[in-house]
Amino acid sequence: MDEVEGLFPVPLLRARKLLNDGLVTALRQQIRDAHTQTNARSGLLSHTQIVGPDANELYRQVTRVVGPKLVEFGVLLFGDRLGWAIKEMWTNVLEAGGSQSMHAHANSFVSGIIYLSPSHPSAHTVFVRNPGASEFTFRHNTGTAQMGPFNAGKWVTPDIEPGDMVLFPSYLLHEVPRNQGGQRITLAFNAIPDRLDSWGYTVSFGP
Numbered sequence: 001m002d003e004v005e006g007l008f009p010v011p012l013l014r015a016r017k018l019l020n021d022g023l024v025t026a027l028r029q030q031i032r033d034a035h036t037q038t039n040a041r042s043g044l045l046s047h048t049q050i051v052g053p054d055a056n057e058l059y060r061q062v063t064r065v066v067g068p069k070l071v072e073f074g075v076l077l078f079g080d081r082l083g084w085a086i087k088e089m090w091t092n093v094l095e096a097g098g099s100q101s102m103h104a105h106a107n108s109f110v111s112g113i114i115y116l117s118p119s120h121p122s123a124h125t126v127f128v129r130n131p132g133a134s135e136f137t138f139r140h141n142t143g144t145a146q147m148g149p150f151n152a153g154k155w156v157t158p159d160i161e162p163g164d165m166v167l168f169p170s171y172l173l174h175e176v177p178r179n180q181g182g183q184r185i186t187l188a189f190n191a192i193p194d195r196l197d198s199w200g201y202t203v204s205f206g207p
């Protein structure tokens, strides 16, 4: 019997309904009352200020719920239960017709997105294989070619509900295609471990 090994996969954690409806509603209200800045590349995308996880009571509640998930995800990345801290949080409001261009998050190890509204299927977060990866640069993209984890260039987050969260390595490129539905609201954050150790040589990180 032949065996196929999925070598060096990239983890992405999905936590369904991580935030309860009450917290989701309260966060949406807080965003509605907050001062927002328009995205540099899309006038239909705006962000609240980037702040620390203890900036307000609702963010503290989110941080308490997300914390154990960061530890769990950190085991996948580094094989150990490390101390994790969210270092910044912000929210994104994407109006109909808006999009978010492809990007990754710098100076961070784990990033997360929590959905605070329904997301029209056209605007589900798309994760993109690094186009600069050291592998074949030939593609076989036809209407009939079967796509799987070894040849797909993109992965679209399926069936998103308010309160759901995704965690992913911060280097992973992602984007939001043009939103063909209603207003879409997300909370995003970046997280770092307190320290990493390679045979006694350690590096420490602080917010």
Ligand SMILES: [Fe+2]
Binding pocket: 103, 104, 105, 174, 188
């Ligand atoms: Fe992002």
